[in-house]
Amino acid sequence: MAHDDRSLPPHELWAVLPWEARERVDAHVVRRAGLSAVREVxxxxxxxxxxxxxxxxxxHVREEILADRLVPLPPRDADTLTGRARALGRPVVALVLEWDWDSWGPLLVLSALDGAGERAExxxxxxxxxxxxxxxxxxxAGRLGAELSGPGEDGP
Structure with missing residues (x-):
């Protein structure tokens, strides 16, 4: 069969993967380890x-299929993030909200900066x-008494 696997649609690529690889891919997907799943493929x-x-x-297709089994995303509410910032063990002087990109598109990253300029996501x-x-x-930022800098209103 002469075809270019680079252009295979997801269901056909899935069909040619060995079953052991399929199990490993799904295990990574369920843990939200997308890049590890890509590496398995x-x-x-x-x-x-x-x-x-x-x-x-x-x-991406496997994420949609397994959506009900994906591990929950970590909490991102103000109480949890304030606690996470305070748990760093050093005073947070600023929060930075900035756009980044990964293989799935744009994302916003919130980082805490201490007085020495050390950053923690x-x-x-x-x-x-x-x-x-x-x-x-x-x-x-208000709860921590820290400055907040962020992206412009135009998005990524």
């Missing part, structure tokens, strides 16, 4: 080797309007 021994975007698309949001994370970040 890439390393499954399918010939010719699938392209990165085909693997990403397959993992507190939370990430993806696939949601940015005004929700901005409101949570502003609430946390």
């Amino acid at each position: 890439l390393d499954a021994g399918v010939s010719p080797r699938p392209g990165l975007y085909a693997c990403l698309e397959l993992v 507190l939370a990430q949001w993806q696939g949601c309007p940015w005004d929700g994370p901005l409101a949570v970040a502003a609430d946390v």
